[in-house]
Amino acid sequence: MTTILGPISGGSAAVSRYLFHVPAGFPSPAADHMEQPISLDELFNLRAPHMYLVRIDGDSMQGAGIFDGDLVLVDRSIDARHGHIVIAAVNGEPLCKRLQQVGGQVLLRSENPRFAPRYIMEGDDFMIWGVVTFSVRTHDPHS
Secondary structure, eight states, X not given: OEEEEEEOOOOOOEEOOBSSOOOTTOOOOOGGGBOOOEXXXXXXXXXXXXXXXXXXXXXXXXXXXOOTXXXXXXXXXXXXXXXXXXXXXXXXEEEEEEEEEETTEEEEEOSSTTSOOEEOOTTOOEEEEEEEEXXXXXXXXXX
């Protein structure tokens, strides 16, 4: 299950970017290592109105690093291909799954072995709403 949150509007706010990678547990980076500011639009390659946000509900994609409550950025301008993680609708139900094509058969595969693949049958109303390009997770236990 997914919740479509809506399109992303272009922003102009920039965040600081540092010249080095920070290993977990390292103290906050010093200001003298700061590089040019970068916008989140640039970092995530946002191209509104082709991009929108979806909140993930459930654990069927945890093997791909997408967890319950995560936000995913979806690009409607990418042609979905075998192996892409997509937001699709099957008979009106939105799903986040990995698109697979096996011998002419289309299926949506979970990234959790507890869930069976969803084969797209001839009578199914099937539409791909976009390709997942990034996921965002909060690490604040109170949010």
